[in-house]
Amino acid sequence: MRVWTGSGFAPLTGGVDPMDRGFLIGDGVFETLRLQNGALRRAEAHFKRLKSACAAFGLPAPDQATVQKTAAEMAAEAGLARAIIRLTVSRGPGPRGLDPVADPKQFILLSAAAAPEPPRSVKLHPSAIRREPSSLTARFKTLSYADNAAARREAKAAGADMALLLTGAGQVSGADAANLFWIADGALFTPSPDCAVLPGTTRAAVIALARARGVTVHEGAFAPDAMMTAQAVFITNAALGVVAVSALGGRAFDPDAILLAALRDAEEAGR
Amino acid sequence: MRVWTGSGFAPLTGGVDPMDRGFLIGDGVFETLRLQNGALRRAEAHFKRLKSACAAFGLPAPDQATVQKTAAEMAAEAGLARAIIRLTVSRGPGPRGLDPVADPKQFILLSAAAAPEPPRSVKLHPSAIRREPSSLTARFKTLSYADNAAARREAKAAGADMALLLTGAGQVSGADAANLFWIADGALFTPSPDCAVLPGTTRAAVIALARARGVTVHEGAFAPDAMMTAQAVFITNAALGVVAVSALGGRAFDPDAILLAALRDAEEAGR
Numbered sequence: 001m002r003v004w005t006g007s008g009f010a011p012l013t014g015g016v017d018p019m020d021r022g023f024l025i026g027d028g029v030f031e032t033l034r035l036q037n038g039a040l041r042r043a044e045a046h047f048k049r050l051k052s053a054c055a056a057f058g059l060p061a062p063d064q065a066t067v068q069k070t071a072a073e074m075a076a077e078a079g080l081a082r083a084i085i086r087l088t089v090s091r092g093p094g095p096r097g098l099d100p101v102a103d104p105k106q107f108i109l110l111s112a113a114a115a116p117e118p119p120r121s122v123k124l125h126p127s128a129i130r131r132e133p134s135s136l137t138a139r140f141k142t143l144s145y146a147d148n149a150a151a152r153r154e155a156k157a158a159g160a161d162m163a164l165l166l167t168g169a170g171q172v173s174g175a176d177a178a179n180l181f182w183i184a185d186g187a188l189f190t191p192s193p194d195c196a197v198l199p200g201t202t203r204a205a206v207i208a209l210a211r212a213r214g215v216t217v218h219e220g221a222f223a224p225d226a227m228m229t230a231q232a233v234f235i236t237n238a239a240l241g242v243v244a245v246s247a248l249g250g251r252a253f254d255p256d257a258i259l260l261a262a263l264r265d266a267e268e269a270g271r
Numbered sequence: 272m273r274v275w276t277g278s279g280f281a282p283l284t285g286g287v288d289p290m291d292r293g294f295l296i297g298d299g300v301f302e303t304l305r306l307q308n309g310a311l312r313r314a315e316a317h318f319k320r321l322k323s324a325c326a327a328f329g330l331p332a333p334d335q336a337t338v339q340k341t342a343a344e345m346a347a348e349a350g351l352a353r354a355i356i357r358l359t360v361s362r363g364p365g366p367r368g369l370d371p372v373a374d375p376k377q378f379i380l381l382s383a384a385a386a387p388e389p390p391r392s393v394k395l396h397p398s399a400i401r402r403e404p405s406s407l408t409a410r411f412k413t414l415s416y417a418d419n420a421a422a423r424r425e426a427k428a429a430g431a432d433m434a435l436l437l438t439g440a441g442q443v444s445g446a447d448a449a450n451l452f453w454i455a456d457g458a459l460f461t462p463s464p465d466c467a468v469l470p471g472t473t474r475a476a477v478i479a480l481a482r483a484r485g486v487t488v489h490e491g492a493f494a495p496d497a498m499m500t501a502q503a504v505f506i507t508n509a510a511l512g513v514v515a516v517s518a519l520g521g522r523a524f525d526p527d528a529i530l531l532a533a534l535r536d537a538e539e540a541g542r
Contacts, residue, residue, distance in 0.1 A: 015286025025416035026297030098423040132403035132439045144415030145296035152369040168403045168439035
């Protein structure tokens with residue numbers, strides 16, 4: 001674990017300040033990137049999103065070049081050919097309560113862990129927790145992920161792998177830690193950004209790859225029933241890429257659908 | 272700052288683990304209690320709520336007697352006659368990601384700070400961030416308070432003191448860190464629990480005090496317009512008690528309304 005010193009990253013000693021607002025109230029943002037072949041995948045897209053998140057929070061955005069260099073060093077030191085890099089930007093220490101911190105001392109951490117092998121498929125469990133599109137956590141990767149963690153807990157307890165969440169209005173939003181797509185009648189469907197959807201880097205790549213292959217992509221506000229006629233369903237995130245969904249609740253989907261496999265391969269091959 | 276050792280609280284050394292899930296994803300809950308005259312106010316109500324929150328999160332609930340004893344010691348050591356005690360129950364360290372932690376090592380902190388003098392009144396600013404009633408953060412005090420912090424930031428930038436938030440459906444929910452009441456035609460109004468309302472201990476006390484005085488209390492789902500005919504508005508939380516709202520957006524309210532003052536005095540006098 002490395003901490004930003006103001007001019008670079010140094011090993012973190014002494015842990016996180018117990019008055020850190022990222023700890024006390026989830027006041028901060030993060031990014032999760034995959035590092036392979038010594039480089040961060042889709043770094044431009046991740047840092048563009050991070051800048052938006054930092055702007056929304058009034059936090060400093062770390063400099064991309066230094067993060068890339070340090071992340072590559074950390075992965076190499078740990079002997080990781082494929083790594084998941086997490087960049088955490090916390091408000092830093094402050095008094096209790098919600099008032100803005102007067103003279104914030106930024107607290108930025110960088111960690112590297114082995115990238116998981118993606119599962120062949122995942123089962124989704126519908127969560128009772130809904131997402132509010134105006135919430136910062138719906139639009140950015142924030143340190144306030146308690147609802148997503150609770151939905152995952154509920155899914156695991158039900159024998160599934162990930163949770164599916166709807167918006168407060170009852171439209172499909174996505175998985176607890178991934179975006180969601182489905183294939184029906186040769187077209188691709190995915191919830192639109194106004195459905196409490198994190199603007200995923202892998203999501204964007206898949207949409208572009210599909211369109212480049214002449215596949216119609218429908219972004220919209222869909223009722224859950226719209227998924228029930230799908231031939232195939234999949235989730236996307238930076239850590240796992242494209243992963244087939246084998247079942248949602250009691251409904252099974254084809255994890256080997258040809259278009260799904262094609263998109264998965266194309267996404268994996270992409271930079 | 273003290274940390275739970277398993278058999279009591281000891282001074283925290285070494286900070287918070289950077290892999291603490293309360294830090295990384297806001298996976299935990301907290302309570303804020305006022306300590307005065309050597310005792311925690313409304314301790315039974317706070318610990319009942321904490322038990323519910325811990326149950327919802329699958330976290331261990333700290334033992335009330337030890338917390339009370341330690342909190343009183345901490346306040347005495349710091350020379351605080353009135354203190355705000357924060358009890359934080361985090362998931363503890365775990366790997367990155369949302370999967371449940373296999374063998375969680377609880378991480379429970381206790382802090383004491385001087386209780387603030389309540390302001391004479393506060394100005395509220397309407398936030399664009401809405402609350403989803405099914406969110407854990409709407410129903411419990413969680414470590415995932417980024418939205419409330421953002422709403423506060425927005426309010427302060429607009430020259431106000433606290434933010435007012437609505438539910439996703441556009442009904443009045445409450446302030447960013449307090450419950451909300453208003454007085455109209457001699458009756459008291461407050462959003463009902465299904466309006467993304469934290470079941471506040473001070474809120475409950477005020478409702479009981481009002482009813483004991485023969486004041487009709489309406490708990491319900493109200494459109495924001497319902498507040499506009501109010502003679503007086505106030506917020507409640509454990510740290511501040513009852514505080515008059517002098518203005519919401521462009522509308523002014525009477526911070527010295529007789530019933531408001533009576534409820535404030537009665538609440539302050541209550542245990």
